[in-house]
Amino acid sequence: MSITTSSSADGRELTIRVKGRFDFSTHQDFRNAYENAPAGLDAWIVDLRDATYLDSSALGMLLLLRDHAGGDGSRVRIVNCNPDVKKILAISNFEQLFTIQ
Amino acid sequence: MSKARLRILVADDNATDRLIMETLLKRQGHDVRTVLNGEEAVQSFAESRPDLVLMDVMMPVLDGISAARRMREMAGNELVPIIFLTSLNDARDLAACLEAGGDDFLSKPYNPVILQAKIKAFSRLRRLHGEMQRQQEYLVAEQQAAKSLFDRIAHRGVLNASNIRYLLSPMAIFNGDVLLAARQPGGDMLVLLGDFTGHGLPAAVGIMPLAEIFYGMVAKSFGLEAILREINQRLKAVLPSSVFCCATALHLNYRNRHIEIWAGGLPDGVIHCPQEGMCLPIPSRHLPLGILHPDSFRYEPQIVEMMPDAAVYLWSDGVVETTSPEGEMFGEERLLDLFTTARLGTDMFALITQRLREFGHLSDQSDDYSLVQIRPDQAVEAVASREQSVPGTRASRQIGDWSMEYELRVDSLRVSDPVPLLMHMLLQSPGLRKHGSVINTILSELYSNSLEHGILGLDSAMKNDADGFRRYYQLRAERLQTLTEASIRIRAEVMPIRGGGLLRLRVKDSGAGFDFASSAPEGQNPAYYGRGLTLLASLCRRVEYFPPGNEVLVEFSWREQGNEQRVLS
Numbered sequence: 001m002s003i004t005t006s007s008s009a010d011g012r013e014l015t016i017r018v019k020g021r022f023d024f025s026t027h028q029d030f031r032n033a034y035e036n037a038p039a040g041l042d043a044w045i046v047d048l049r050d051a052t053y054l055d056s057s058a059l060g061m062l063l064l065l066r067d068h069a070g071g072d073g074s075r076v077r078i079v080n081c082n083p084d085v086k087k088i089l090a091i092s093n094f095e096q097l098f099t100i101q
Numbered sequence: 102m103s104k105a106r107l108r109i110l111v112a113d114d115n116a117t118d119r120l121i122m123e124t125l126l127k128r129q130g131h132d133v134r135t136v137l138n139g140e141e142a143v144q145s146f147a148e149s150r151p152d153l154v155l156m157d158v159m160m161p162v163l164d165g166i167s168a169a170r171r172m173r174e175m176a177g178n179e180l181v182p183i184i185f186l187t188s189l190n191d192a193r194d195l196a197a198c199l200e201a202g203g204d205d206f207l208s209k210p211y212n213p214v215i216l217q218a219k220i221k222a223f224s225r226l227r228r229l230h231g232e233m234q235r236q237q238e239y240l241v242a243e244q245q246a247a248k249s250l251f252d253r254i255a256h257r258g259v260l261n262a263s264n265i266r267y268l269l270s271p272m273a274i275f276n277g278d279v280l281l282a283a284r285q286p287g288g289d290m291l292v293l294l295g296d297f298t299g300h301g302l303p304a305a306v307g308i309m310p311l312a313e314i315f316y317g318m319v320a321k322s323f324g325l326e327a328i329l330r331e332i333n334q335r336l337k338a339v340l341p342s343s344v345f346c347c348a349t350a351l352h353l354n355y356r357n358r359h360i361e362i363w364a365g366g367l368p369d370g371v372i373h374c375p376q377e378g379m380c381l382p383i384p385s386r387h388l389p390l391g392i393l394h395p396d397s398f399r400y401e402p403q404i405v406e407m408m409p410d411a412a413v414y415l416w417s418d419g420v421v422e423t424t425s426p427e428g429e430m431f432g433e434e435r436l437l438d439l440f441t442t443a444r445l446g447t448d449m450f451a452l453i454t455q456r457l458r459e460f461g462h463l464s465d466q467s468d469d470y471s472l473v474q475i476r477p478d479q480a481v482e483a484v485a486s487r488e489q490s491v492p493g494t495r496a497s498r499q500i501g502d503w504s505m506e507y508e509l510r511v512d513s514l515r516v517s518d519p520v521p522l523l524m525h526m527l528l529q530s531p532g533l534r535k536h537g538s539v540i541n542t543i544l545s546e547l548y549s550n551s552l553e554h555g556i557l558g559l560d561s562a563m564k565n566d567a568d569g570f571r572r573y574y575q576l577r578a579e580r581l582q583t584l585t586e587a588s589i590r591i592r593a594e595v596m597p598i599r600g601g602g603l604l605r606l607r608v609k610d611s612g613a614g615f616d617f618a619s620s621a622p623e624g625q626n627p628a629y630y631g632r633g634l635t636l637l638a639s640l641c642r643r644v645e646y647f648p649p650g651n652e653v654l655v656e657f658s659w660r661e662q663g664n665e666q667r668v669l670s
Contacts, residue, residue, distance in 0.1 A: 056298040060343030063392065067342045072394065092347065092366045093388045 019050040049080035110151040112142035139163025247305040264478030277304030283319040287541020322521035336391030419470030500602035504594040555612035601660035614650030
């Protein structure tokens with residue numbers, strides 16, 4: 001499965017890791033990952049270290065996650081982006097909505 | 102449960118085997134046709150398509166496997182189960198039968214129970230297959246509906262204007278690509294290239310509100326900011342969170358001789374001025390449309406001087422992602438190289454499409470990208486000649502007789518542009534409608550004089566070089582931001598006069614005014630510079646300033662007689 005999740009020790013932070021192509025085929029798994037997460041989360045992390053490719057449906061999924069996490073007041077970080085992924089996020093100016101590392 | 106009555110074709114060169122099978126099948130209630138060899142089987146198949154074929158493998162003239170192959174070709178997408186009848190026992194031989202195109206096999210001597218079970222199983226398969234085909238047909242019909250909707254929307258504007266060249270992917274409806282172009286009544290042109298996330302119908306759905314708002318507002322003289330704000334708000338409200346529209350939009354402002362560009366989410370475009378050897382990128386600085394809450398929407402456009410040979414190039418990500426047969430992507434670098442290495446006079450649009458085709462080994466029909474070239478078109482500049490004959494259908498007696506006063510104070514001066522609204526009101530007068538371009542020029546000139554010269558104290562001379570151009574707009578934004586007290590009052594009157602109509606505009610700003618009484622002609626009077634007095638004087642029959650120079654009055658009249666309207670200047 002190309003989506004794995006892990007929680008921090010205190011259970012307040014959830015990390016969703018995406019491997020391979022982050023596109024429409026990962027839609028359902030990605031949704032399940034955050035919808036089935038325990039309540040009371042402070043922070044969300046999307047780890048893209050093993051993600052090879054991001055298309056516009058992936059951007060859409062990130063927006064859905066952001067909505068789920070509280071919209072404008074949410075704290076969602078996108079980490080370990082390779083240069084290609086960074087570029088895609090930059091063109092869409094997603095750093096205005098997410099913390100990107 | 103009633104058994105379906107199937108039409109079954111049996112092919113076997115052995116008469117006894119044939120008879121046994123025929124009897125078995127008829128007893129189970131099916132219609133049976135029998136043939137002696139593969140050739141006859143193919144012929145029978147062609148004449149009347151059976152629901153199921155039971156075929157011996159070893160037959161003279163044409164064997165079962167070859168016959169099966171011909172039948173598959175004839176059937177195309179339709180499902181035709183073929184069961185091989187065989188006395189072969191070896192697993193490898195049986196496997197070979199399946200690999201050769203059979204769907205199943207039945208061993209001799211025939212077991213009637215197994216035969217019946219297999220026929221039932223294949224009937225179920227046929228039903229499922231039929232359902233799948235029907236759903237496929239619905240999908241295709243849906244997509245065709247989306248496409249025709251899309252075509253009607255896309256052709257509403259002025260995409261066929263002489264200054265626009267474009268190539269919209271034939272797959273656009275499925276990619277969510279959209280290109281819109283329209284002209285304001287005053288002559289300015291606005292263009293928007295968009296790329297919705299999603300495919301097929303979900304993407305096409307977003308195009309509707311986008312196009313409706315764009316065309317509606319451009320027709321009412323609204324500017325780019327107001328239009329994009331409205332589009333963003335509507336898309337956010339109507340579409341799911343994961344659907345948004347990457348877009349680049351531009352406004353060809355002929356009066357100010359500049360191009361205003363807003364880019365959100367599309368790959369960087371380019372402004373190419375071959376004679377200056379200039380190739381400016383158009384970077385995406387904004388989030389795509391439909392994501393941000395209205396209060397968070399940002400409008401920070403790029404404003405570029407409208408050079409005579411400038412051309413704006415925009416493209417969808419399909420351009421950069423065009424892939425060669427070896428799997429390499431065309432890429433942004435290769436594309437930008439085309440601009441920097443092109444010789445003067447090269448047709449860049451043709452060059453880009455040619456290179457893309459060569460690179461991807463594409464034919465005309467498989468261009469899966471969108472590309473547009475926009476040049477400021479001198480021919481449609483909003484300049485009125487002294488006498489303009491505009492044919493009307495019949496004498497219009499509806500000149501109108503009204504006046505209005507509109508005052509903007511600081512908060513509104515900072516964010517609103519009253520010109521579109523005022524234009525909209527003025528053009529309610531049928532007589533004025535035909536002079537939209539001229540009225541827009543006059544009104545815009547008066548307003549920007551009051552705001553930029555009268556209140557903000559800016560000097561047009563600054564706009565003379567590329568760098569100054571940028572500084573001018575920067576300064577304009579800064580001074581507007583720090584404004585504490587200011588106002589502009591606009592009074593408009595429309596009334597009938599002998600032979601036609603009169604529009605009187607009076608604009609007063611809270612600034613210090615200027616020395617309008619100086620006798621030096623405009624070119625040499627620095628105070629006049631940039632106030633476009635020559636232009637106003639050429640369009641209006643009266644231009645008068647009042648002391649201390651912060652109030653101006655202009656009159657524009659037009660004649661209405663019989664089947665012609667003439668502008669009196």
